[in-house]
Amino acid sequence: MLTAGYRDAAADERADLCIVNTCTVTAEGDAKSRQLVRRLARDNPAARIVVMGCYATRAPDEVASLPGVTEVVTDKRELPDWLTRAGVSQVPSGISTFAGRQRAFVKVQDGCLLNCSFCIIPQVRPGLASRPAAEIVAEVARLVANGYHEVVLTGIHLGHYGVDMNRGREKSAWLRLSHLLERLVELPGEFRIRLSSIEATEVTRELVEVMAAHPRRIAPHVHLALQSGSDAVLQRMRRRGGAQRYLDRCRLVQRALDLPAITTDIIVGFPGETEAEFAETLALAREVGFAKIHAFTYSPRRGTDAARLSDQVPAAIKAARYERLVELDRELQQAFQRRLLGRELNLLVETPVPARSGWMQGTACRSVSVRVAGGAELRRQLVRVAAVEMDATGLVGELCRPEACEPGKTARASGL
Numbered sequence: 001m002l003t004a005g006y007r008d009a010a011a012d013e014r015a016d017l018c019i020v021n022t023c024t025v026t027a028e029g030d031a032k033s034r035q036l037v038r039r040l041a042r043d044n045p046a047a048r049i050v051v052m053g054c055y056a057t058r059a060p061d062e063v064a065s066l067p068g069v070t071e072v073v074t075d076k077r078e079l080p081d082w083l084t085r086a087g088v089s090q091v092p093s094g095i096s097t098f099a100g101r102q103r104a105f106v107k108v109q110d111g112c113l114l115n116c117s118f119c120i121i122p123q124v125r126p127g128l129a130s131r132p133a134a135e136i137v138a139e140v141a142r143l144v145a146n147g148y149h150e151v152v153l154t155g156i157h158l159g160h161y162g163v164d165m166n167r168g169r170e171k172s173a174w175l176r177l178s179h180l181l182e183r184l185v186e187l188p189g190e191f192r193i194r195l196s197s198i199e200a201t202e203v204t205r206e207l208v209e210v211m212a213a214h215p216r217r218i219a220p221h222v223h224l225a226l227q228s229g230s231d232a233v234l235q236r237m238r239r240r241g242g243a244q245r246y247l248d249r250c251r252l253v254q255r256a257l258d259l260p261a262i263t264t265d266i267i268v269g270f271p272g273e274t275e276a277e278f279a280e281t282l283a284l285a286r287e288v289g290f291a292k293i294h295a296f297t298y299s300p301r302r303g304t305d306a307a308r309l310s311d312q313v314p315a316a317i318k319a320a321r322y323e324r325l326v327e328l329d330r331e332l333q334q335a336f337q338r339r340l341l342g343r344e345l346n347l348l349v350e351t352p353v354p355a356r357s358g359w360m361q362g363t364a365c366r367s368v369s370v371r372v373a374g375g376a377e378l379r380r381q382l383v384r385v386a387a388v389e390m391d392a393t394g395l396v397g398e399l400c401r402p403e404a405c406e407p408g409k410t411a412r413a414s415g416l
């Protein structure tokens, strides 16, 4: 948009054009999207408001009736057309900056073919569409050149990257996520790649091998949504692969990478979930040793099969199970962080520590929060730190002396 004569509106300035990218994964996502549109309409009464994204696709009439909305883009493929009509002569093929963010996010794939019974996404993003590798490589190169030291690869179903392009091709000619990573790690510059959420069943040997071969370039972190550790619940959820297969893939990652962070999403209180089934989830979480669990209480999503199931779990039971899972998460996080003490970590410094002058904080390669003494000059930098202490908010690190920062050494072995 900048090339078409638009610029970002200042905080106290009224915008001429607002583009809202919405989410519909939960009813709360819909509500937040509506709130945002209403606030933008109130604060920018003369603006054209364009709404796109999954909520716009799922409920275009509802979105069109919101105040100030001039256009609803229900299919992203229409966006270039719309931008042309809005006066953008050269429609950009990707992103170059993320205002106010230290990390860049590159969407490599869209759409999901699966049919989890609790999820609305396949109804709004049914077709798989992978971006050409050359386009992604160029976008990442541009972001690195613009000073981003961490690029997160995202997609609705990241593990299915390439599946649509591979149809009808010999297996030897397939392009998968592992191949894309092989191309990205070759780019020059000081940066690392992180994968966003991926299904455990899509953690292939090839993927793990490329991650293991490039420990500095690819963060040793995988986010594998578990949802439940009970085979019976997983079946009702229509998830692929059972609990044992999930555990096997975690073990594959743990054997191949040096102390990787495995993080996950878990839903508690899915319809019909018994105490014994919930206990299986806790046991599996403990067995994997997650670095972080994102716990969610099941809430029926209108339009999904799970919302029609009759044996919904009472709210009080869901709340109690949620608390138990959060408690386990605390315990496992601390156990994981304790294992990192004494190690060297690759840290992306992001923001000042609130109310503690002279300290900055960021995210380490293994997805933990680390604080380090230093000022604004460290912001956005990728630095090596030794993890020397831990507390309830994460790890405390000490900056490594450059000569001590050899790959594979622990901080103590490096004399730090």
Ligand code: SF4
Pocket (backbone or CB within 6 Å): 112, 113, 114, 115, 116, 119, 120, 121, 122, 156, 157
């Ligand atoms: S894999 Fe399941 S949860 Fe994930 S987007 Fe597809 S249907 Fe939804």
